[in-house]
Amino acid sequence: MTPKLVRDRIPELISAHGERPRTRRLDDKEYVAALHDKLQEECQEYLSANTDVSAVEELADVMEVVRALAAVHGASPEALEVVRAEKAARRGGFLERIYLIDVE
Known part of the structure; x- marks a missing residue:
């Protein structure tokens, strides 16, 4: 297995299956880099989804990573939604x- 950022309860779930996860806590710079990697991973998984x-x-996984990145930048999910809504009001959605x- 390649080391990667995982959801908070994953080590607990691994342990519940009788395995021993080795983990460490990332510093701020490593965390942001790992979130960038995780965002790419989750976007690729979305693009590969069959159903x-x-x-x-x-x-939903992409949104979880986006929420974590927003927190890194000092924004709550609610603040992020305000920015999204304001931008949609100015420029529209899709x-x-x-x-x-x-x-031309």
Whole structure:
């Protein structure tokens, strides 16, 4: 197994299966780097999902990483949502499925 950032309860769940996880706590710089890696991993898993159910599961994982990254930058999930909503009000969302081809 390649060392990687895991959810908080994963060592406990591994132990419950009779195995012994070796862990260490990351410093701030390592944590941010590991979150970046985890975001890439979770996005790739989402892109590889075969069903709507697995896609939603992977999107939930992406959101968990995004929430952790927001906290690193001093933002709560609620503050992140405020920024998202303000930006959507100014620039819109993606519901209209508009695909910009070019600008003349």
